[in-house]
Amino acid sequence: MTFQRTPVRLAVLSALLLGVAHAQTAAPLRPNLAHLDFLLIPGFQIEGRAHTGLAIYAAPDPKAPGKFVQVGDDDEGLVDLDDVARAAVVYLRDGVQNASPESLRKGRELLGTVLALQAEDGEFYNFVFPNGRINRDGPTSRKSAGFWAARGVWALAEGVLAFRTSDPAYARELEAALNRSVAAFLKGTTPKYGQFKDLGAGIKAPDWLPLGGADIASILAVGLAEYVRATPGNTEARTLLSQLAEGIAAYAPGAPDTYPWNLPLPDTNDPWNWHAWGARQVQALALAGRALNKPAYIDAARTAAGQAFTALLVSRGPVEGFTPAPDLYPQIAYGMESIASGLFALADVTGEGVWNGLGGVTVGWLLGQNEQKLPLYDPASGRVLDGLERGYTNASSGAESTVTGLLALLGAQNRPAAQAKLNLTRLERVTDELIEAESGSDFGSPPETRNTSRASGGKVALLPPGTSLTLKVPAGMTGPYLAQMIAAGPAGAGVRLGTLGASLTFPRDVSTVTKLGRLSLTAGGTLALSSTDKALQADAVWLFPNLAYTLLGRVGERVLLAKSWSDAAQNLDLKQIPAGAMVNVYDRQGRPVAGRELPAYGFALATWAQAGPLPQTGNAGGPAVTLTAEPRVGNFFPLILTPAVDTDAFTTSDQPLRGNLDNPGGEFGATFPAERGPAAGDLLTVGGVPLRFPDWKAPKNVVTLRGQTLTVPTGRYAALHVLGMADHGNYRATVRLRYADGTEESRDLALSDWCGGPQYSEPVAATYPARRGGNGQLETLRCTVYAQKLAVNPDKELREIVLPEQTTMHVFGLTLEARP
Structure with a gap:
């Protein structure tokens, strides 16, 4: 499923429709299944027979704020086995764990849909169209023993265990279906069992995993492990589990100091590419090790979790993956839950509480312990947002995100050590960093580059044989670091960083990570990166602090x-x-x-x-800027924002691709069409307040909120008037006002989405009949700039305004109102 990976641009898809921007979420004693219930489709017809379906997507209702509507896919369908099977697991686990007959009933209904999508040979179809016809031809739906079939087996296995005592006859029906699928998978794995394919660099990948996927194998293994443990007489299921676990364990290359750090990779057809979504290999190895009495598999799970999962938790959480360059976004519940479930499985298998604690830290991502400090789970409605994009949330709440979020919460529910690590806020971090090769210079000139989607910054620097680049060490990076190089080149190509040297051994155009060695960094210093006797495509130097x-x-x-x-x-x-x-x-x-x-x-x-209050976070990294004021206009002082502007929010008809307002992670983004609105630098009057409109002719013209500290002319004021807007939803954030006497006050700044109308009753300052999309074409969306008012203590002298760190919010103008 890919919906949660698509940026949501309509204002109605706002995180605040869930109230998540600043929700204070209590530790979930029991996950709320209400939104999952909403996604159910009772009486859904599948080729003439009524079943219970599950809508694959849900988006905010544009006609009813706070409500959601079910959404399907025109090409794929409305209901799919991928989500139905995992939702069945959620209901079954909730039913058993929380003694809920209602959840068991819903799980059983969804198992009926699982059975309806199984073919006679044990393979499965995936999608069903709204009219009830099974999608037999789509590439994400046709009959196979792959991803969706693996999830079907998982659901069937959980059903057998849930009903074997209360309804043995029904459990036997599910078991018969499970055995048909086990036979279908064995048909694909057994002929190649024990065979490996050479990927180069001394790495051999097992060639018997389903469709080459260790990720597919891990889903199957998770489903089969507890079933095999409870049903040791099913030799075919045990054989399949054994083959799968052996293949997963065999495909975990690297070393403690070199990516992928013995982390089991997901796809034997794409070496070095790891993704968080569906990364169940650790969970599968732990559970299979127990079921098969294979301690080596449990040790492999421990190694991956203790080395790589802890590195992720210290760093940036459930990132999209490694290509091998870190790909930070989108971050989704699917990835978080896979990691958390692996840690919880280790806790169950080893009896060691540390894994529960780390699992709690992982699930905390869902509750706001993430890069943007935004909860993605709303306990009041049970919705789980479709993920974090770079700088904003995807405010839809589809089946996959909801199901996996609830699975993670169910996993944490009865684990006190995990519960104790929920609802934390990140206060400080020292972790790995990248220095992009394309940021360097060759004798003062930037290097020639090539665009590639798998590079960390979207580009690689081209280094002919014997050439070098000078790289700058970022401020704050001092002391001993482990250095690795992400690059591509012909076999035997060499690269040096200062006096550290290494050779690449992968074929050309296949990026790899090579350990360079250890060095001591000086903040603000330089490093020399050079190629040896063969051309090199240099992506980035990856640096890991000793601690x-x-x-x-x-x-x-x-x-x-x-x-x-x-x-x-x-x-x-x-x-x-x-x-x-x-x-x-x-x-x-x-x-x-x-x-x-x-x-x-x-x-x-x-x-x-x-003791004491939690320190303010999110503003430490923003720059400090001194602003001056224009001449007084009545009782108002419009501030000159020029020193602080950092974003181009506009395009013009003759430069339709120049700006980028709402896509900080990409090269192009949507903008205001300057020719359709106020003149550059116009002084607008909104409710009697003069507000200076940006000079959109300048290359940078508005302020994106990044935690900046704005020093203003010291004085006694009654209010701060803000001209601004938000993108990708409606957002609230805290502005801090600092006074000359050393005291500080907080104010709530609420800005509505620029293309959705005022949601906070704020006045409209300027309206555009259209906006210009990232492709330069006008879009028929009415977009707006708003005005807001924040109270200032008139009895104190205001000295500084500390902006929040919320990059979906933008300030176009500021005016201070003198006290009467």
Whole structure:
């Protein structure tokens, strides 16, 4: 399914329709299944017989704010096995876990739909059109033993276990269907079992996994493992599980200091590409290791979780994946849940609580412990948003996101160690960073580049043999780092970073990661990157600090997760950890280690009580800018924003591709058509307040909120008037007002989506009859700039305005109103 990967641009798809922008979410004692219930379609016809369907997508209702509508896909269908099967698992687990006959009933109804989509040979179709006809020809639906069939098997296995005591006859019916599918999968795996294909660089991939997918195999294995454990007499199911687990474990290349760090890869046809979505390999290995009595599989799961999953948690969470360059967005519940479920499975298999704690930190992503500090789960409605894009949320709430979000919450529900790590806020982080090769210079000139979607910045720098680039070390990066190189080149191509050298061994045009070595960085310094005797396509230098960490917190408590990238033991002497903290240290497989010395590539989890309010976050990284005011206009002082502008919100008819307002992660974005609105630099009057409109002729003309601190002319004011708008939804964020006496006050700034009309009763300052899309063409969307008013304490001298870090909000103008 791909809907959650599509940027949602209509204002009605606003995160605030769920109230998630600043929701304070309590730890979920029981997940709310109401939105999943809403997605159900009772009496859905599948080729003449009534079943219970599940709509694949749901989007905010443009005619009823706060409501959602079911959505299908014109080409694929309205209902699909992929989502129906996973929803059945949710209902069955909720039914068993929370003793809910209603959930068991709904799970059973969905299992009926699973059976309806199974062919006689045990394979499955996926999609059903609204008219009830099975989509037999679509590439994402035709009969196969692949992704959707694996999910069908998982649901059937969970059904057998859920009903074998209460309804043995029905459980036997499900088991017969499961056996047909097991036979279908064995038909594909057994002929090639034990055969490997050479991918180069000394890596061999198992050639017997279904459609070459370790991700497909892991879904099957998760479904079969507990079934095999409970039903040891089913030899065919046990054989298939054994083959799958062996193949998953065999495809985990790398080393502790080199990507993919023994992380099981998902696709034997695409080496080095790992994706978070569906990354159930750790969960599958842990459960299969227990079911088959194979400790080596459990150890493989421990290695991947202790090394790679902890690295993700310290870094940026459930990223889209690695190509092998980090691909940060979109981040979706599907990816988060796969990682959390792997950690919870390890906790169940090993009995070690640390995995539950890490699983709780992972599920915390859903509740706001993410890059944008936005909850994606609304406990009041049960909706799970379709993911985080770069700078905004996808505000639809389809089946896949809802189902996987609920699976993660169900996983955390009865685990006190996991519950204790929910609802944390990220306060500080030191982690891996990329220095893009294309950012360097060759004798003062930028390098020649080539665009490629798999590069970290969308480009690679082309280095002919013997050429070099000078790279700048970002501010704040000092001390020892592990250096890796993401590049492509012919076999044997060499690359050096300073005095560190390494060779690439993959074929040309296949990106790989090569360890360069260890170096000591000086903030603001330079590094020399050079090729040797063969041409090189350099993507980025990937740098890992010897000690990476993320500091999380809530009122009264702090949690710190640290990860070692050093090949030697090191003291855990972070100043953030107070003397009285509870510190638990582990090796890279999650085995406890005494003391505070962090072993090579190990990790640590520290917790402590801390009095006082939670510190303000999200504004530390924004620049400090000094603003001056225009001459007084009546009782008002329009501020000159020129020193702070950082975004081009406009295009013109003769430059239709120049600006980019709403797509910070891409080259092109939608904009206001300048010729359809106020003149450049016009002084607008809104409700008697003068507000200076941007000079849209300038290359940068508006301020995107990035945590900037704006120093203003010190004085006593009654109000701050804001000219602005939001994109990709309606957003609220906190503006902090700092006074000359050292005190500070917070104000709520609410800005509506530019193409959706005022949602906060704010006055309209300017209206455009159309907007210009990223392709340069006008779109018939009425778009608006709004005015807002924030109160200022008139008895104190205002000195600074600290903007929030919310890049979907933009300020076009600011005016200070003098006190009467």
